[in-house]
Amino acid sequence: MVVYICLDYSRNAKAGPHIGGTIGPAKAGLLLGLAAGTDVAFAAAEPVMRDLTRRLEHLGPVGRGAAMKLAINLPLMVYWGAVGEAIALAVGNGVDPALATDILVDSSGAIGAAKKRVPPIHDFLTTGNPGATSLNLQNGIKDMKLMEAALSLVGAVSVHGVAIAFSDYVGYSEEKAPRVY
Structure with missing residues (x-):
């Protein structure tokens, strides 16, 4: 039924x-x-x-459910990218991965989902085993492209679009601009 x-x-x-x-x-x-x-x-x-x-x-x-799903996922994509950079910053400067992830989860820098999702990041850093994941990079990239297109349709500028414009301004082409793919 x-x-x-x-x-x-x-x-x-x-x-x-x-x-x-x-x-x-x-x-x-x-x-x-x-x-x-x-x-x-x-x-x-x-x-x-x-x-x-x-x-x-x-x-x-039809279409509004998908738009709202993208709207929910957009700040999460930005957040999880920032978490990776934050952990790289701490660990790259000698902070133990377990301590860095524990402090991050206990701080104002963590969203609610971080309490469950940051510990597996620590496990990956220490063991190299990615474990089970709920998002693969290809799906994240697909969603980001959909977000950029949807924002363009409503006349808004995406962060990705701003990054491309800046990289063009400083002499990088879109193909040479650093990306996570």
């Missing part, structure tokens, strides 16, 4: 729901649900989606 309702919702809406979270919150019904599509399609899927989520928002026409 759940699969049928979700598939019916997707068929009518022309876009599936975006439900964010990991396995633990999913089992506990604590996910954030972002739905887009027709009112009729949403009404059909809403009872099942309510059981899976702590919060469910119908954002309107």
Whole structure:
């Protein structure tokens, strides 16, 4: 029944729901649900989606759920890049990786998700084993490109676009500008 309702919702809406979270919150019904599509399609899927989520928002026409998902992930992409730089700064200056990650997680420099996601970074630094990850670089890059395109459509400038403009100004072409790929 759940699969049928979700598939019916997707068929009518022309876009599936975006439900964010990991396995633990999913089992506990604590996910954030972002739905887009027709009112009729949403009404059909809403009872099942309510059981899976702590919060469910119908954002309107198709595309708005995806836009909101990108809006949520944009600051996270920036944050996790900054965490990597912060740890590199500390460890590169001789601070023990375990101590650096412990202090970072206990500081105002950590978001809520850091308490669970920074310790595996420490494990990777000390063992070289990346362990299980919930985001691969290719998906992150795909999302960043979608974010840049979506920002352009609404007349906003992305950080990536600003970085390219600056690198052009100082004599680097886009191809030569440093990137994480």
